[in-house]
Amino acid sequence: MRYTHPELLEHLASSYVLGTLSRGARRRFERLQRDRADVRVLVTQWEARLGQLAVSVPAHTPSPKVWAAIAARTQPRASEQAAKPSWLGWLKPAGFGFGGLAAGVIAASAFFIAVPTLFLSSDQLAMRSGERLPQSYVGLLTDAQGNGKLLVSSLRHGKTMTVKVIGPITPPATGRLVLWAVPASGPAFSLGAMPTSGSAVSMLPDTSEKLLSKVSKLVVTLETDANPAKPGETVVFSGNCAKLW
Amino acid sequence: MNGGMWAGLRPAYPGQTPADADWMQAFEKNVSSAPAYAAQAELPILSRMKPDLDADTRSLQALIAAAAQGDHASFARIYERTHTHLFGVAVRILGQGQAAEDVLQEAYVSIWKSAAGYRSEVDGQPIQPMTWLIAIVRNKALDAFRSRARRKETELPESGDVGEEDTETTAAPAPSAAQLFEQATEALHIEGCMNALEGSHRQSLALAYYQGLSHTEVAAQMGAPLGSVKAWIRRGLEKLKGCLAAQGVVA
Numbered sequence: 253m254r255y256t257h258p259e260l261l262e263h264l265a266s267s268y269v270l271g272t273l274s275r276g277a278r279r280r281f282e283r284l285q286r287d288r289a290d291v292r293v294l295v296t297q298w299e300a301r302l303g304q305l306a307v308s309v310p311a312h313t314p315s316p317k318v319w320a321a322i323a324a325r326t327q328p329r330a331s332e333q334a335a336k337p338s339w340l341g342w343l344k345p346a347g348f349g350f351g352g353l354a355a356g357v358i359a360a361s362a363f364f365i366a367v368p369t370l371f372l373s374s375d376q377l378a379m380r381s382g383e384r385l386p387q388s389y390v391g392l393l394t395d396a397q398g399n400g401k402l403l404v405s406s407l408r409h410g411k412t413m414t415v416k417v418i419g420p421i422t423p424p425a426t427g428r429l430v431l432w433a434v435p436a437s438g439p440a441f442s443l444g445a446m447p448t449s450g451s452a453v454s455m456l457p458d459t460s461e462k463l464l465s466k467v468s469k470l471v472v473t474l475e476t477d478a479n480p481a482k483p484g485e486t487v488v489f490s491g492n493c494a495k496l497w
Numbered sequence: 498m499n500g501g502m503w504a505g506l507r508p509a510y511p512g513q514t515p516a517d518a519d520w521m522q523a524f525e526k527n528v529s530s531a532p533a534y535a536a537q538a539e540l541p542i543l544s545r546m547k548p549d550l551d552a553d554t555r556s557l558q559a560l561i562a563a564a565a566q567g568d569h570a571s572f573a574r575i576y577e578r579t580h581t582h583l584f585g586v587a588v589r590i591l592g593q594g595q596a597a598e599d600v601l602q603e604a605y606v607s608i609w610k611s612a613a614g615y616r617s618e619v620d621g622q623p624i625q626p627m628t629w630l631i632a633i634v635r636n637k638a639l640d641a642f643r644s645r646a647r648r649k650e651t652e653l654p655e656s657g658d659v660g661e662e663d664t665e666t667t668a669a670p671a672p673s674a675a676q677l678f679e680q681a682t683e684a685l686h687i688e689g690c691m692n693a694l695e696g697s698h699r700q701s702l703a704l705a706y707y708q709g710l711s712h713t714e715v716a717a718q719m720g721a722p723l724g725s726v727k728a729w730i731r732r733g734l735e736k737l738k739g740c741l742a743a744q745g746v747v748a
Binding site: 273278297306310 | 558562569572573581582584585586588590593597598601602605609615616617618619621624625629631640672677678706710711713737738746747
């Protein structure tokens with residue numbers, strides 16, 4: 253099935269979050285989510301909507317053993333101690349099966365190592381080997397004193413932009429902070445409102461490559477207009493837009 | 498904007514942010530068992546791990562950010578603040594028992610592992626930490642529910658069928674999906690908007706959300722044709738989206 257129709261994606265996202273998809277359809281939609289940032293955004297939006305309905309769900313208290321089990325699995329030392337007996341017990345009856353599985357994994361790994369280009373691009377190979385980061389556009393925005401405030405990033409061929417607040421930002425009393433891309437020549441264009449804490453992800457109208465290839469600078473301005481056509485005079489943060497490849 | 502409608506609610510714990518307060522207040526109003534909250538103060542493991550838990554004034558968002566950095570004490574604090582609410586979500590779908598507790602365990606392990614993946618804003622829309630946490634628990638509960646052999650219609654927890662264990666901790670039978678839906682729309686101030694829908698539309702949406710039923714299961718539960726139920730739920734979702742946006746709760 254081709255997942256290009258916005259109405260279909262919206263319907264699937266709402267059904268997935270509501271829980272009405274069958275088990276198989278849920279799995280297929282989860283695979284689609286992994287590959288499509290725009291689908292993940294739709295799902296998150298529906299999670300925000302339907303999550304509101306949980307306000308009326310009565311609270312219940314689980315057994316104290318639940319936290320003990322969670323702590324054992326999330327605290328390294330505790331989990332190591334707890335895992336030893338279960339591993340030994342599991343390995344004995346699973347010996348033959350595990351041996352076969354291991355042989356298969358080794359064979360597949362050998363093939364993967366021998367001819368990795370069959371599976372991955374050179375860029376992906378470099379990323380996996382730790383030689384380089386994925387091709388991205390990145391901007392580090394600072395205030396007038398040079399303090400880091402925002403880290404903006406977007407995969408070169410992706411359509412999502414992630415913004416992470418890396419330094420304390422005082423929310424403006426009025427208006428909002430808006431990020432602008434400033435090309436070397438031509439008018440600046442808005443990339444959306446900025447958070448003042450945490451991190452945010454937003455959809456871009458096109459791929460970063462098409463939007464940002466000629467952008468050299470990023471600025472954040474304080475805007476009182478709901479849809480400003482050009483950057484206001486109050487520049488709060490600024491930084492260069494760099495190509496990470 | 499998001500969560501603003503409940504501004505000015507009293508804090509449930511020191512340092513609670515307005516967004517946290519929205520959820521805590523709303524949940525507290527619907528707690529069916531006082532022991533659920535009383536028991537929060539009796540988590541010896543948590544107390545040993547962080548004796549000054551009550552003095553922690555950080556927001557859920559800050560705690561998630563700290564957990565993403567590997568701070569297990571912050572993770573314990575997240576559990577302390579949210580586990581009864583999230584367990585309630587799992588219980589609604591799976592009934593009280595081992596399955597719901599297993600889901601809760603898996604959900605918190607997932608929260609610990611994926612805390613760095615939490616985004617406080619998506620496409621310009623604020624995402625409350627509780628929204629993110631609920632989505633994790635609900636997805637795991639739905640997966641567990643789908644994996645389980647389909648229960649007979651009479652065994653579905655629509656009429657408060659949550660097992661003997663539950664009756665020991667609740668003063669009254671669990672509310673029906675329709676009742677929960679009504680309470681939620683009232684709390685969100687969208688009851689008037691949603692009441693423009695026919696009762697069957699609201700009922701089908703409520704059954705799907707609060708019990709995790711699939712289209713087929715909702716149709717069986719309501720004794721209605723599958724095609725009709727699919728259309729009702731779809732229209733219900735569209736209406737909900739419109740009502741929430743009109744109320745300024747979620748865009």
